[in-house]
Amino acid sequence: xxxxxxxxxxxxxxxxxxxxxxxxxxxxxxxxxxxxxxxxxxxxxxxxxxxxxxxxxxxxxxxxxxxxxxxxxxxxxxxxxxxxxxxxxxxxxxxxxxxxxxxxxxxxxxxxxxxxxxxxxxxxxxxxxxxxxxxxxxxxxxxxxxxxxxxxxxxxxxxxxxxxxxxxxxxxxxxxxxxxxxxxxxxxxxxxxxxxxxxxxxxxxxxxxxxxxxxxxxxxxxxxxxxxxxxxxxxxxxxxxxxxxxxxxxxxxxxxxxxxxxxxxxxxxxxx
Numbered sequence: 223x224x225x226x227x228x229x230x231x232x233x234x235x236x237x238x239x240x241x242x243x244x245x246x247x248x249x250x251x252x253x254x255x256x257x258x259x260x261x262x263x264x265x266x267x268x269x270x271x272x273x274x275x276x277x278x279x280x281x282x283x284x285x286x287x288x289x290x291x292x293x294x295x296x297x298x299x300x301x302x303x304x305x306x307x308x309x310x311x312x313x314x315x316x317x318x319x320x321x322x323x324x325x326x327x328x329x330x331x332x333x334x335x336x337x338x339x340x341x342x343x344x345x346x347x348x349x350x351x352x353x354x355x356x357x358x359x360x361x362x363x364x365x366x367x368x369x370x371x372x373x374x375x376x377x378x379x380x381x382x383x384x385x386x387x388x389x390x391x392x393x394x395x396x397x398x399x400x401x402x403x404x405x406x407x408x409x410x411x412x413x414x415x416x417x418x419x420x421x422x423x424x425x426x427x428x429x430x431x432x433x434x435x436x437x438x439x440x441x442x443x444x445x446x447x448x449x450x451x452x453x454x455x456x457x458x459x460x461x462x463x464x465x466x467x468x469x470x471x472x473x474x475x476x477x478x479x480x481x482x483x484x485x486x487x488x489x490x491x492x493x494x
Contacts (some may be wrong), residue, residue: 255440273443277383278398280375280451284334287327287377294366302365306339327376340365351375351397357394382408382452384458400434405448414460421457422447
């Protein structure tokens with residue numbers, strides 16, 4: 223009979239389709255480590271590998287929004303900032319009506335200056351946060367005893383798009399946010415995400431840069447792109463198998479069942 227041969231062809235094609243659609247674990251497992259010669263990896267072994275991730279030194283830019291707090295040994299009655307702007311003073315700040323006054327922060331203007339009450343305009347663009355704190359504190363010393371200035375970036379935003387569970391623009395309260403944490407805030411990469419080619423779009427001044435990061439190996443931990451910077455756009459591209467996995471694979475079992483049923487019916491009629 224000729225038809226059984228056709229049925230064998232259909233079976234072989236189905237097996238080939240299933241095999242071609244498979245995604246090996248090495249394409250989806252983050253931070254893999256390949257054991258070197260003579261190295262044996264064992265679970266629960268107290269053996270650590272060290273990577274120098276460094277410390278991010280973000281440079282302040284125009285339009286950055288900063289929360290500013292000034293602590294001092296000067297009594298409140300003699301602190302001029304209590305009357306100028308009480309949000310500059312740490313602690314719970316209440317208005318005359320008894321409602322909590324929330325700090326709206328201070329923007330760095332297009333010229334790179336931060337304009338504060340009493341202090342006036344202070345150049346801070348191009349400084350790290352710690353440098354800006356020291357610079358402001360040196361001016362505050364004229365008015366307060368032993369001041370301590372603390373700055374926090376309020377508009378630390380980044381976007382995660384592509385093959386993630388929750389495409390979104392996120393606001394972070396942590397200025398030292400890693401790429402792994404950023405992906406976690408977006409729900410993580412989907413099952414169709416290609417972790418070997420994560421794209422990072424980063425703007426510096428009037429120039430936009432594009433970088434690629436491989437999250438499948440531990441080498442990422444010592445990458446210069448370990449940390450996210452404000453206004454980064456993180457793009458998770460799809461795997462090549464995505465069209466099949468998402469659209470064909472769910473319906474393949476139905477198709478295979480339907481074909482098998484047709485083959486059985488056709489064979490039955492041929493026997494008769």
